[in-house]
Amino acid sequence: MENVIIIGTGCAGLTAAIYTARASLAPLALEGRMPGGQLTTTTAVENFPGFPEGIDGPELIMRMKKQAENFGAKFRYGVVEEFRPGDPHRVKVDGEWVETKVLIVASGASPRYIGLEGESALIGHGLTSCATCDGAFYRNVPVCVVGGGDSACEEAGFLTRFASKVYLIHRRDTLRASKIMADRAVANPKIEPVWNSLVTAYITDAAGEVAGVRLRDKVTGAERDLEVKCVFVAIGHEPNTAAFRGILETSDDGYLIQKSGTATNIPGVFAAGDVADHVYRQAITAAGQGCAAAIEAERWLAASE
Numbered sequence: 442m443e444n445v446i447i448i449g450t451g452c453a454g455l456t457a458a459i460y461t462a463r464a465s466l467a468p469l470a471l472e473g474r475m476p477g478g479q480l481t482t483t484t485a486v487e488n489f490p491g492f493p494e495g496i497d498g499p500e501l502i503m504r505m506k507k508q509a510e511n512f513g514a515k516f517r518y519g520v521v522e523e524f525r526p527g528d529p530h531r532v533k534v535d536g537e538w539v540e541t542k543v544l545i546v547a548s549g550a551s552p553r554y555i556g557l558e559g560e561s562a563l564i565g566h567g568l569t570s571c572a573t574c575d576g577a578f579y580r581n582v583p584v585c586v587v588g589g590g591d592s593a594c595e596e597a598g599f600l601t602r603f604a605s606k607v608y609l610i611h612r613r614d615t616l617r618a619s620k621i622m623a624d625r626a627v628a629n630p631k632i633e634p635v636w637n638s639l640v641t642a643y644i645t646d647a648a649g650e651v652a653g654v655r656l657r658d659k660v661t662g663a664e665r666d667l668e669v670k671c672v673f674v675a676i677g678h679e680p681n682t683a684a685f686r687g688i689l690e691t692s693d694d695g696y697l698i699q700k701s702g703t704a705t706n707i708p709g710v711f712a713a714g715d716v717a718d719h720v721y722r723q724a725i726t727a728a729g730q731g732c733a734a735a736i737e738a739e740r741w742l743a744a745s746e
Contacts, residue, residue, distance in 0.1 A: 442529060443469045445738055446541040448521055449681075451478020452724045453714025454547035455505040456731030457738075461545075462512035464739045469515045469541070471534060473681070476518070477502040478549045479715070480724055489724050501724075521548070521684045526707045532684075542745070543709050543738045546685065546697060547731060550678035550715040550722075555587065555640055563643055567651025567671045572596040579671045581605050585654060587640055588675035594618045594626040596675045601631040608667060610635045612659060635667070643672065680716050694719070703734040709745070711738055 445461045445468040447454045454470055461468040475481065480498040487495040506516070523533035529540040552570035554560050560568065569575045572586075576599060584604045586597045589611035600607045609616075609626060614636045616623040626632050637659040644653035644666060653668045680695045690698045690706040696719050697705060697712040705712050713734040714727035 443541040444742065445543045445545065446471065446532060446539065447545045447547060449473065449478065449547035449549055450476050450506065451480060451547065451549050451714060451727060453727040453731035455509055456728040457545050457547060457713060457735040458509035458514040459512060460732055460735030461738060462509055462514040467513050467515065469517060471521060472516060472518045473520050473548065486724060524684050524688055526688060530709060543742055545711045545713060545734045545738055546716055547713045548681040548716045550680045553677050553679050554674050557642060563651055566649060570674050572599045572673050576600050576603050579604050582670040583668060584671040584673060585610050585669045586673045586675055589613060589616045589618060591618045591622045593675035594622040596673050597626055597632050598629060601629055607632045608635050608669065610638050610640060612639055613637065682716060702737050703730055704737060709741055
């Protein structure tokens with residue numbers, strides 16, 4: 442029987458681990474398919490307070506994990522497959538049931554990809570969802586960004602620092618980004634919008650690296666190939682809530698709903714970070730929610746004794 446189980450080890454989960462460990466609750470933090478969360482794919486974090494020169498994402502995560510371990514937090518690799526609320530709560534981790542008095546869900550969100558054949562094998566081989574991570578690898582070559590929101594426009598603008606040309610591929614004839622972001626993208630001479638277009642296939646070279654994309658015009662139906670060396674997908678994120686749907690209340694797009702503070706609709710279950718936050722999605726806001734969830738969990742345990 443655990444006092445606290447924390448699902449996820451990104452900024453939210455690790456901050457919750459630090460706070461609950463300092464409260465002598467000896468939390469168990471479960472590391473899933475992406476230990477450390479999305480920050481581990483970020484090379485430079487320049488907006489986390491306390492690091493005036495910036496810090497690598499993986500290093501920041503390692504420091505937070507070490508801090509939690511110093512206070513007595515435990516870590517275990519495993520993916521949560523099922524959740525059964527009760528007294529105690531039970532989670533199935535890689536086929537094994539584990540019991541806990543309190544659960545903090547900080548499982549984050551995963552980037553969405555297009556869903557084309559062979560897509561997963563190309564991730565890291567000319568296909569990515571993180572311009573900050575991989576943009577510098579594509580200097581003086583053409584690349585494309587798929588999407589039409591603020592994130593897509595921001596990624597495209599960032600990539601102009603490196604790429605010779607950035608094609609911004611969008612399925613509509615206008616960007617859905619905020620006006621300032623859209624205007625900035627369209628005005629950039631290195632960004633070329635490709636309107637009313639869908640990516641229908643990836644084109645690869647002899648080494649299995651992305652060499653281009655096949656596009657279909659939604660208006661005319663015509664297809665053409667576009668030569669690019671990397672495809673940056675910016676079409677949103679999917680909250681990692683599969684094990685909790687139908688039990689914990691979610692929004693229409695799958696994010697956990699926080700009822701009061703970080704509490705969910707199940708007593709003794711709290712949510713923190715990108716698994717519940719689809720607005721800010723920043724390392725510092727995730728950390729803040731992890732802190733809040735830990736404090737609320739500690740108070741809930743004290744009141745339940």
